[in-house]
Amino acid sequence: MKLFSNKGRLRLKGHKHLTSDVPVRELDLKKVPFVYFPLLANNAKPITPLVKEGDLVKKGTRIALREHMYVPVYSSVSGKVVANKVMFNPGLGRPCPHLVIENDFKNEEEKKALKVLKDNPTKEEIVEAIKEAGIVGLGGAGFPTWIKYNGVKDIEFILINAVECEPFLTTDYVTTITNAKELIEGALLLKRAADASKVVIAIKKDKEAAIKALNQELTNYQDIELRLVPDAYPMGWERTLVEQVFKRTYNNLPSECHVVVDNSQTAFAVYRALKEGKPITERLLTISGEPELIKDPANILVPVGTPVSVVLAEFDINQDKPLMVLNGGPMTSTALRTLEVATTAPSGGYTIVKPIKQRVDNCLRCGECTYSCPAGLQPVEIKQAFEARDYERLENLCVTKCVECGICSYVCPSGIELTDTMKRAKSLVWLRQAQQQKKEK
Ligand code: SF4
Ligand code: SF4
CATH class of the missing domain: 1.20.58 (Methane Monooxygenase Hydroxylase; Chain G, domain 1)
Structure with missing residues (x-):
């Protein structure tokens, strides 16, 4: 049943309890013989490989570069580059060549994959470091983060979006609980990158454990506050969130009203890259869905580029019933045509649902x-x-x-x-x- 909280907002069943308090799993690397990286971006711009067949790589080796908007890509396993493979790319909506790394199961890591920032970096140094780390928005959009901060002026607030309003998905929630300090430190780096006065972290008011984790850490920081927002959909959409938190509107970009918005996991990725020298090589995914179709929903940490088929093989999914796998949550995603697709850094999870057999009637002009x-x-x-x-x-x-x-x-x-x-x-x-x-x- 749907209930309108007000115009343009819905109260949806979240189904978050299915995974929110379940221990996080980690995919055994031995079960990932190959990882795959698309060589065409979602906007069909080419991604140029920087390695060739036969090259040896480590976890954290730079393997490709999306030249349009400059996004380096880093290997998520150690091993050998093998021949490219054409696979379906759901973000692009069609098949495209993928760079393939054969896992040697040694899990060797590049010691200096990224340069760790020194204390008190300038805003230009922070933007440059975010750019070289290849950080993209991890809330699903995958837009290169450095572009939002490059030369930006007159910013008052960094708004960290920890709302995660899409039903079933809980990776933002779990990351906020387990890594509240790192998330805050990452947000403060973003504040410095934009020369902003303050950070506001927005989270739904019913996310009690995450709110508690943040509040415990926030006592140690200045210029950063928590703002609780109603449980409504699509509260996580940045236009809705900016209006809810600041009572401000804009035409194209939040920077028009002196705000830059970033997802909470993006802030965490910024911390890991700039303070620990680690690019995004792993991704936490929510694997959930209708209880009669998946018995053991959970969040699982996987190397970026792991095929969805390999991830789902870890779960008790009822294969006797007709089902479809959604590339995300049920509101914004589409059904996957094949499970032989690579997980990417912005992937938030996969939802198992019954196929929709919808009766379609004529438009009632109900408005x-x-x-x-x-x-x-x-x-x-x-x-x-x-x-x-x-x-x-x-x-x-x-x-x-x-x-x-x-x-x-x-x-x-x-x-x-x-x-x-x-x-x-x-x-x-x-x-x-x-x-x-x-x-x-
Ligand atoms: S999908 Fe697009 S047109 Fe439909 S309600 Fe959302 S914003 Fe409006
Ligand atoms: S106006 Fe037509 S298309 Fe829109 S909600 Fe009503 S029946 Fe559906």
């Missing part, structure tokens, strides 16, 4: 999708414009502001799959804009 959209869009109008390939109308309806939160599909009483249409309509508009820019050059 529920428009009323509920947190971005203030008109999904039903956008759907019609998309079906008519009316580009001008799609642009006028601001479809590119859609954050793919899934609410319009969730609330539609006719079972119309609107979110997928929004994603496709956005891609169509971007493609057309890119083509027009090319013509004008």
Whole structure:
């Protein structure tokens, strides 16, 4: 049952209890013979390999570079580079070549994978170190973190997003409990990188253990405070969160209202990279879902690049029932077509659910999708414009502001799959804009 807390916000069943207090598991490295790294980014920009077939690498060796927006990639195991393999890349939506490292199971680590920052670094040194560490937003977006801080001016607040509003996922929650101090230290580095006055950590008010862990640490720090926010969806979307915490709005980027937002695990990754010299080589994943389909849901730490099939083999999943595996939580993700896909640093988890056999009726013109959209869009109008390939109308309806939160599909009483249409309509508009820019050059 859904309950509206107010316009554009839903109260959803979180299903977080399934994994939030279950001990974190660690995938035995011996069960990971190969790791895979896509050579095309989600925006179809190439990722250039820096190693070739036969090269030996260690955990933490720089193996590839995404030149567009500069994101280095680091090996998550020690071993040997073997021939590339074409695999499906869910972020890209199609297959692409992947760099393959064969694990030698020695777990040898690069001693100086990254340079550890000296005390009192300048903001330029922090941004440069984040850039070289290849840190991307770990809340799912995967946007390069250094770009948000590069040359940014007039920032008042760093807002650390520990809300994790997507149902089932609990990795932010668990990381906050186990690594509250490191998260805070990482957030303070981000504060310095933006020359901001204060850090605010936002977390849902029902996350008691994480709040306690943060409060215990925060007594030792200044210029950083905790802000409790309501349990509503999509509270973790940065526009909703900025409005909730600061009562400020913006058009394109939070920096317009003097705020930079980063996910809590990103802050933790910044600490690990800048203070311990460790790039992102591991990822905590929530493997959860409907209790009749998965008996032992939990969070599990895996090397980045481990195939999803290898991770799921560790869990007691009822193979006798029809199921689908979602690439994330149920609101924002899509079903995986194959389990032979690589986990990536921004992956938050995988959710096992029953296949949806939805009855689809005609649109009732009830307006529920428009009323509920947190971005203030008109999904039903956008759907019609998309079906008519009316580009001008799609642009006028601001479809590119859609954050793919899934609410319009969730609330539609006719079972119309609107979110997928929004994603496709956005891609169509971007493609057309890119083509027009090319013509004008
Ligand atoms: S998916 Fe897009 S259009 Fe649908 S409710 Fe969310 S923001 Fe609005
Ligand atoms: S919620 Fe569904 S039925 Fe109602 S207007 Fe939107 S698309 Fe039509």
